[in-house]
Amino acid sequence: MTFSDETLMAYLVGNLEEVEAGAIESAVEADPELEQRLMALDPFAPVVHGVFDQLPAAAPQIDLPDPLTAAPVPPAGSALRLLAVAASVAVVAVSATFWATRPAPMGWAQQAAIYQSLYAPDTIAVLDTSPEALDVQFAHAEERLGRSLNREALEALPGMELKRAQTLSFKGKPLVQVVFADAQGQPFAFCVIRQGEGAPNKDVNEAVLSGLATATWAQDGFGYMLIGSSDQTDLDGQLDILTTTFAG
């Protein structure tokens, strides 16, 4: 069935009977050429286009991390190496009052907690946890950190399934986030940052950050952090093991 330009125009301005309009809509479904004709005739499209096309007036600002390397990087190592922008994502997720009233630049632990607060069971449900993928991730993370992550100990954490080791960066310092799923599939994280020689040792400090139970400590130039899935998560079991495992 062919339609004249007049008929198509009558459809576009709403002057066709329902039956005729329905016939055009059915025909378009199977006829891309008719679709193109209809779009070209539409008197509303250029008007709306003219109004919106100039928006936004200035190029929008986007805060993206610099490319780490010019060469293509393997997928497993390149995923989510983006802690620096995690705070930007969090603009959406964290209340504006928090940002307006925060007193000082945030430390790595606070930023890591914000980042982790964006994790949902979905985030970790689809990760590639094959031994090969984890091998690549751990090799990369340990190389950047300059120390072992004691993978066997992490894999043996009771009630935890190891999901991924991800190399991030905080103010130029390598920061590794190891993500687990707990028995309920909730995300749980252990982070290690290389702070450098001379960084002060700190005893374990437990706090709720970004709505998540956390424990942080520092020893021999490395900072450590455990992040639970909620403010109620009991970290003690893992904490005992990890403070012993990462005793220096």
Added chain:
Amino acid sequence: MSVLTPRARSVKNKHTQVVNYSMGGEISSEQAVRGAIQTHSRRVWRFGLALSGASDVADDLLQSTCVRALERHHQVTSYDRLDSWLMTICRSIWLNEVRSRSVRRAQALSVTPEAELIASGPDSETNIYAAEVFTEVMQLPEAQRETVMLVFVEGYSYREAAALLEVPIGTIMSRLSNARQKLKTVMQHDAADAGRRSGK
């Protein structure tokens, strides 16, 4: 004769700006995504505006979309329509993470303040008309608004918009028909004004 790979030609055809592309070689998916972000940031922002009805939320949606896209660059299998991919991510973030908060807030706000987004030019009558069209579009229901933005402003075909919004093509057409009926009022009103001004 072009030495570009078919995929690279396709990227170029879609006006995707690709950085560090070397002839005969493959660009990394991260490079392709970064290029797409640069090229399409304004349209993603506009889509964010259409979804949320608020320019500050559009800012946040664009930022989140770009970060999410970079995180997922390794999932990209075709560089063909990275613009659609970015739009899909933007809409997913809107629906799953932002909408419930923003809609509550938007109910307390008039849409009108956003009309100041319209650039002020020398012709105030044109500006008034543009502001009226802008306001009318922004007052459409969200489903019509997102469809109008994709088809009228960004030039997606009905079937492309249908795929992006995951609805039948007939739904796209009926949304556009309903939107046209509302826009018609503004456009006819303006045409009548123009007639009076010119003494006809």
